[in-house]
Amino acid sequence: MGQLYLNKVVKTYGHFEVIKGVSLDIPEGEFVVFVGPSGCGKSTLLRMIAGLDDTSAGDIVIDGERVNDLPPVKRGIAMVFQSYALYPHMSVFENIAFPLRVEKRPEAEIRDKVEQVARILKLDQRLNQKPGQLSGGQRQRVAIGRAIVREPKIFLFDEPLSNLDAALRADMRIELTRLHRDLKATMIYVTHDQVEAMTMADRIVVLNGGHIAQVGMPLELYHKPDNLFVAGFIGNPKMNFLPVLCKGVSDEGVTVAYGEQHITVPVRGEVAHMGMELTLGIRPEHCGLGRGDLTIHLSPGVIERLGVNTIAYATLADGAAFSALLTGSAPVQVDQPMSVAIAADHCHLFDSQGKALERMMDWRDQILPVAMTAAE
Numbered sequence: 355m356g357q358l359y360l361n362k363v364v365k366t367y368g369h370f371e372v373i374k375g376v377s378l379d380i381p382e383g384e385f386v387v388f389v390g391p392s393g394c395g396k397s398t399l400l401r402m403i404a405g406l407d408d409t410s411a412g413d414i415v416i417d418g419e420r421v422n423d424l425p426p427v428k429r430g431i432a433m434v435f436q437s438y439a440l441y442p443h444m445s446v447f448e449n450i451a452f453p454l455r456v457e458k459r460p461e462a463e464i465r466d467k468v469e470q471v472a473r474i475l476k477l478d479q480r481l482n483q484k485p486g487q488l489s490g491g492q493r494q495r496v497a498i499g500r501a502i503v504r505e506p507k508i509f510l511f512d513e514p515l516s517n518l519d520a521a522l523r524a525d526m527r528i529e530l531t532r533l534h535r536d537l538k539a540t541m542i543y544v545t546h547d548q549v550e551a552m553t554m555a556d557r558i559v560v561l562n563g564g565h566i567a568q569v570g571m572p573l574e575l576y577h578k579p580d581n582l583f584v585a586g587f588i589g590n591p592k593m594n595f596l597p598v599l600c601k602g603v604s605d606e607g608v609t610v611a612y613g614e615q616h617i618t619v620p621v622r623g624e625v626a627h628m629g630m631e632l633t634l635g636i637r638p639e640h641c642g643l644g645r646g647d648l649t650i651h652l653s654p655g656v657i658e659r660l661g662v663n664t665i666a667y668a669t670l671a672d673g674a675a676f677s678a679l680l681t682g683s684a685p686v687q688v689d690q691p692m693s694v695a696i697a698a699d700h701c702h703l704f705d706s707q708g709k710a711l712e713r714m715m716d717w718r719d720q721i722l723p724v725a726m727t728a729a730e
C-alpha cells in the first residue's frame with residue numbers, strides 16, 4: 355500500500371498563501387519528484403504530507419483515509435532530511451533500530467530487521483561505528499536505513515543529497531533508484547536539482563509559486579513543456595526564448611518571422627493568427643554549425659569547453675541572451691562572430707500567456723533521433 359491523493363490542498367501563513375490548491379494523485383510504488391525554484395513551496399507540501407505542517411484547506415488522503423488530523427507517526431510515512439538527523443552518541447545499529455525501539459519491538463526482531471536493512475544499504479560492516487566516523491554518504495544511508503526499517507507506506511525525502519559532493523551525489527542517485535526498484539515503495543522526493551529529478555523520477559511535479567506548473571514523465575516535460583516556465587526550468591543550459599511574429603497558419607504548422615527569416619514550426623495553430631506576438635523556444639543542444647531552417651548569428655562572450663561539448667553564451671543584437679551547446683570541441687572563439695542553425699522540428703512556440711502551442715509530433719517519437727538538417 356502507499357497511494358497518496360492530494361485534493362485542493364492549501365497552506366497559508368497569515369494572509370500569505372504558500373500552497374494554492376494543489377491536487378495530485380500518486381499511485382502506489384511511484385517515484386515522484388517535486389522540483390521548482392527556491393520558495394515555490396516544495397518543502398512545505400512535503401511537510402504537509404508528513405504532518406509536520408498542518409493543512410489550511412483541502413484533503414490529504416493516504417490509502418483511502420483522510421489523514422489531515424492524524425499526527426505524523428500515525429500516517430505510515432517516513433521522512434529523510436538533508437541534515438541526516440542522526441543521534442551522534444548512538445552506533446549505526448542503534449540509529450537504525452531507533453524507531454523499532456520506540457515501538458518496543460522484540461530484541462530478536464530488531465536485530466533481524468536492522469541487519470537486513472544494513473545489508474541492503476551496504477552498512478553491515480559499520481554497525482558498531484558512530485555517525486562521526488562515517489562519510490556524508492554513509493551517514494545519509496544510515497538515515498535512509500532508519501526510514502526503511504519502519505516499513506512505511508510512503509517515503510518522503512527532503513533534498514537528501516544536497517550536503518554531498520558531486521561525485522557522491524551521482525552514486526547516491528543510482529543507489530536510491532536501485533532501492534526504489536527493490537522496495538517497490540512509493541517515494542516522494544524534493545529537490546531543486548533537475549538532474550536528480552530527470553534521472554530518478556517516474557513522474558516529475560514542477561511547482562511554481564505554490565501551483566503545479568506541469569506533471570509528467572521526465573522526457574515528456576523535456577520534449578513537451580506545457581508552458582514557458584517548465585520549458586525554461588527543465589533543461590540545462592536553459593531553453594533560449596526569442597520574440598517572433600506570426601505570419602500564417604497552415605497544415606504544416608505556424609509560420610513565424612524572426613527578423614527577415616521565416617520558419618514554419620510544426621505545432622497546431624488553432625490559437626494563433628497573423629500578426630500575433632509569440633515566443634520561439636530553442637534548446638541550446640538543438641543548435642548546430644551546419645545548415646538548418648533558422649540561422650542565428652552571434653558573437654559569444656563566454657565559451658565553456660567541457661570536452662564532450664562546447665557551450666557558447668552570447669547576447670543577441672536585440673539584447674536577448676542566447677546559448678548554443680555544440681557537440682565535441684567546436685571551433686568557436688570568444689568575440690568571434692559565428693552562426694548556428696536550428697531545425698524547425700526542434701522548435702517550440704508559446705503564446706503571449708506563456709502557454710505552449712501543441713506540437714504535432716508525439717513527444718515519444720522525439721526520443722528517437724530526428725533527422726536534423728542543422729547537425730548535418
Ligand SMILES: Nc1ncnc2c1ncn2[C@@H]1O[C@H](COP(=O)(O)OP(=O)(O)OP(=O)(O)O)[C@@H](O)[C@H]1O
Nearest residue numbers: 367370372390391392393394395396397398399546
Ligand atoms: N513558517 C513559515 N512562516 C511564514 N512563511 C513561511 C514559513 N515556512 C515557509 N514559508 C514561506 O513559504 C514559501 C515556500 O517555502 P518552502 O520552504 O516550501 O519553499 P521551497 O520550494 O522548499 O524552497 P527551498 O528550495 O528554498 O527550500 C516561501 O516563500 C517561504 O518564505
